[in-house]
Structures are given as C-alpha cells and as structure tokens.
Amino acid sequence: MQTLPMQLYTVAEIRAIEHAAHQDYQLSATELMYRAGVQALNCIQRHFSQAQQLLIICGSGNNAGDGYVLARLAMLAGVDVNIYTVIDPKQLSGAAQQAYQHYMDINGRLTRFTKALPMYADVIVDALLGTGLSRDVDDEYRVAIEQINASQCPVLALDIPSGLQANTGRVLGCAVHAQLTMTFIGLKQGLYTGQAKAVCGEIILATLDIPDELLTSNASTTACLQRIVLPPRVAYAHKGHFGHILIIGGDLGYSGAVKLAAEAALRVGAGLVSVATRTEHALFLNAHRPELMCHGIATPAQLHALLARVDVVVLGPGLGQADWGQWVFAEAIQCTKPMIIDADGLNLLARQALHKATWILTPHPGEAARLLNVSIQTIEQDRFHAAKQLVAERGGTIVLKGSGTLIATAHALKVATQGNPGMASGGMGDVLAGVIAGLVGQGLSLSDAAQQGVWLHATAADSAAQQGGERGLLASDVFPWLRQWVNQ
Numbered sequence: 001m002q003t004l005p006m007q008l009y010t011v012a013e014i015r016a017i018e019h020a021a022h023q024d025y026q027l028s029a030t031e032l033m034y035r036a037g038v039q040a041l042n043c044i045q046r047h048f049s050q051a052q053q054l055l056i057i058c059g060s061g062n063n064a065g066d067g068y069v070l071a072r073l074a075m076l077a078g079v080d081v082n083i084y085t086v087i088d089p090k091q092l093s094g095a096a097q098q099a100y101q102h103y104m105d106i107n108g109r110l111t112r113f114t115k116a117l118p119m120y121a122d123v124i125v126d127a128l129l130g131t132g133l134s135r136d137v138d139d140e141y142r143v144a145i146e147q148i149n150a151s152q153c154p155v156l157a158l159d160i161p162s163g164l165q166a167n168t169g170r171v172l173g174c175a176v177h178a179q180l181t182m183t184f185i186g187l188k189q190g191l192y193t194g195q196a197k198a199v200c201g202e203i204i205l206a207t208l209d210i211p212d213e214l215l216t217s218n219a220s221t222t223a224c225l226q227r228i229v230l231p232p233r234v235a236y237a238h239k240g241h242f243g244h245i246l247i248i249g250g251d252l253g254y255s256g257a258v259k260l261a262a263e264a265a266l267r268v269g270a271g272l273v274s275v276a277t278r279t280e281h282a283l284f285l286n287a288h289r290p291e292l293m294c295h296g297i298a299t300p301a302q303l304h305a306l307l308a309r310v311d312v313v314v315l316g317p318g319l320g321q322a323d324w325g326q327w328v329f330a331e332a333i334q335c336t337k338p339m340i341i342d343a344d345g346l347n348l349l350a351r352q353a354l355h356k357a358t359w360i361l362t363p364h365p366g367e368a369a370r371l372l373n374v375s376i377q378t379i380e381q382d383r384f385h386a387a388k389q390l391v392a393e394r395g396g397t398i399v400l401k402g403s404g405t406l407i408a409t410a411h412a413l414k415v416a417t418q419g420n421p422g423m424a425s426g427g428m429g430d431v432l433a434g435v436i437a438g439l440v441g442q443g444l445s446l447s448d449a450a451q452q453g454v455w456l457h458a459t460a461a462d463s464a465a466q467q468g469g470e471r472g473l474l475a476s477d478v479f480p481w482l483r484q485w486v487n488q
Helices: 011-025 029-047 061-076 094-105 139-150 194-198 212-217 255-267 279-288 300-308 323-332 344-349 365-372 376-381 383-394 428-441 446-468 475-486
Strands: 053-058 080-085 110-112 123-127 155-158 180-184 202-206 222-224 244-248 272-277 293-296 312-315 339-341 359-361 397-400 406-408 413-415
Touching: 011 029, 011 212, 029 061, 029 094, 029 123, 029 155, 029 180, 029 202, 053 061, 061 080, 061 094, 061 123, 061 155, 244 255, 244 300, 244 428, 255 272, 255 279, 255 428, 255 475, 272 279, 272 300, 279 293, 293 300, 300 323, 312 323, 312 428, 323 344, 339 344, 339 428, 344 365, 359 446, 365 376, 365 383, 376 383, 383 397, 383 406, 383 413, 397 446, 406 446, 428 446, 428 475, 446 475
Parallel strands: 053 080, 053 123, 080 110, 123 155, 155 180, 180 202, 222 413, 244 272, 244 312, 272 293, 312 339, 339 359, 359 397
Antiparallel strands: 397 406, 406 413
C-alpha cells in the first residue's frame, strides 16, 4: 500500500494492466480480488481501529466481489459483518460469484436491500458500482447511495466512490460521499478533478503488488502535478537575470486585477515588472506598490514601446472588452514573446481562430467554453477532453482552472492535487497569471512555468487557508506564502 504516486490512469489502461498481469504473471482475477480484500481490511484496521460492526453494501461486478472478500476476511478476524446487496447475488459471475460463495460458506449474513439500511455501523463500505459506470445512477442504486450519505457513519469506498465517473471526475446523478477511498492497482484520473474532491475524501492506493514493469509499461501521459525546486540564486545575480514582465490590462474599474498580477510576479522572484494600463490608473498603482513601473497607454505606439523591452507578457487581467481593451488586445496579440493570456484576454481571443506555441492560456470553465464554442456543462462533463481539445485548437500550454486544475500540452497532462474552495474569490486568477509569468521570466519553460505556477499558487493558498480558514480568503492573502514557498 502506498499514497499518491505520480501516474494517473484511465479505466481502459487499468484493464490493460490487469490483462497483462493475468497473461504474463498468471495473476488471476480471484487472486487480485483477494489481495484487494486484504488491503481493504488492513485499511479499516489502520484508520478505524475500534471498528467492530461493519456494514458492506454490494452491487454487481468485481466491485461487489471485493466487498464479499473483505466481508469474509473481516468475519474471520472477529468483526461483526452484515452485507446488504442491491442485486440477487446469483447474477454475479466469475471471481465475484466465487467470492460471494466463499462468504456464504462461513455463514455470512446477507440482506437484500430494498429501501433502508441499518441505522448504525462503525464503518460502511461502498462496494456498489466500481469504475465501469458510464450512465446516471438510478433505481435501487440511487436509493442505496442516498441512504449511505444520510447515515452518520464513516464510509470507505472500494476503488472509487459509487456514482463517480472514473475517467472524468463527474458525478453521474449522485455519488457516495466517502471519508476514505481505497483505489486499486493505479490511481484513476477521475479521482482528482471536477466534482471528485467533494466525494473521495482521503485517497489511498493499494497496487495489489502488481509488478512495477506492468505499471510503467502501460504508463499514460497523465500524472499528478509534482513540484520542481528552483535552484538557488548565484551570488552575483542582478535584476536583469530574472526577467522583465509586462502586465497589460486594467480598464476603468479594474485596476486591482493588474496590480494583483504584477505583485504576484514580483513575489515569486521576477526581476522587473511593468504595467500597461489606463492612464487614469498609472499614478494610483505606482503609489500603492512603488516597486512596479506603471505606464498609462492611450496609443499603439506607447504599447509597442513597452512590448519591445520586456521578456514576458501577461495579457488580460482587468482588460475589459470595451473599445480600449479591444485595441490593446489587437496590438498586443501580435507580439511574438512568451505570453500568458487570462481573463478578458481569453474572451477576446475566443473571437479569433489563433494558434500559437509561445503562449499559456489560463481559462476557467466559462472562458474555456467560449474558446471552444461549447457550453460550460460540456467542459465540466470531461475536463480532460476539454484541456486536450484546447491544446489541439489553440496550441501552447493550457491551464484549465477549477477543482483539480489541469495543465495540458501536446505531449502530457498534469493534474493539481493542491488547492481549496477558499480560492473561489475574485482576483485569484490574476495572481496565478502573474506567478506563471514571473517563473517564465526566471527561465522556466512555458510548460514548467505553468505547472510550477499552479503548484505554488495552490500551495500558498492552502497555507493561507490553514492559517485563517477558507472563508474570506483574499487573493492578496497568498502573497507572503508565495514568497515563502518559492524560496523553500
């Protein structure tokens, strides 16, 4: 058993590994099911050490088989076990049928689920649906899930919370809310994005001692986001070594957006940060953060003069879509330097069919929907597909923000496991854009800067939330934590 390695898998990839385990190593479905039951019992003994009453809810397929194996092992260990089954167990086949029969052979208790579960158990185990679900939960399964969620008992989900789509992280009608999810063989990518964070609880991996070569030879291009530690600065460093960033935006009423992005770039170590904004804002912004070089721009010539002397451009924070924002966008988008496009920069980009390798786009689901000309619901139904489609249509590196932010390139996709609901507040995206730009300015590639920017931003927000709570977390509250984390 181990926790959170890097690699993430689709259901098809896991099935390919299982097939190879059977073909090449003679590991049968029965043996793997037994190992899953052993690990599940170990998990209960470790995390719920006082548990003496176990209620296991079984459905169909191998997920139910895992539940029956666990039940038998728990009974043999002296635990009081009761199984409720949503289907007639005679419908089971293969290893799952065998696991059911072995449980009944030791006089295991079995009750056909109708409308209600017992009022109390030390732990409820979800062995209802597993990873093969592809349509909305209905009938007795929905009622059973609702009953589990209505209980006051801790819940362990086997492989995945029932009702959660294993490839996309979308809840299909309803899903079990687990305190612990023990997933088998490899981490399913749907456990880490979209609605998954609300239902999975703590995720534990049991590889079932699958040979490492099977896991690596069937490796996907999707993985959990990992940190890269920045090297220490040389003793003779000067500000010119760490990039000159230009933040473009801040139409009337939106000066705060460019200020947040600009200060974020400074806080992660950018050498110089300039701001191109409305002339009405330039003096005000400089007074509140004198380290910034703030310029009011009213003509294309003024903007081009700034673009000529910087290394990295952030286009969009507070830009607006009025006349000023439109002409600024039209001029800046022609720049060939590395560029991060966010906020209204993305909304204006959605009107044009542009594709570049030298930019990072950082859309939230609404902006992604406009870029792809689909609904927000379509984006959220399969965030992995949306991120890949954005790369295909727009190029560069895509940061699809949200619960379980995705960072996608043409060759790989990373999923952020950091972050918290307190980040759902105005200005957080502006800060992220500035963080990424600051890292590009210090020499990171676009993909590395996007990944490390997301990691730093989310980790800083987690630190801020841990100190003061999630509710009321401001975008600027992450600044001191950004500086601390980027230096560790």
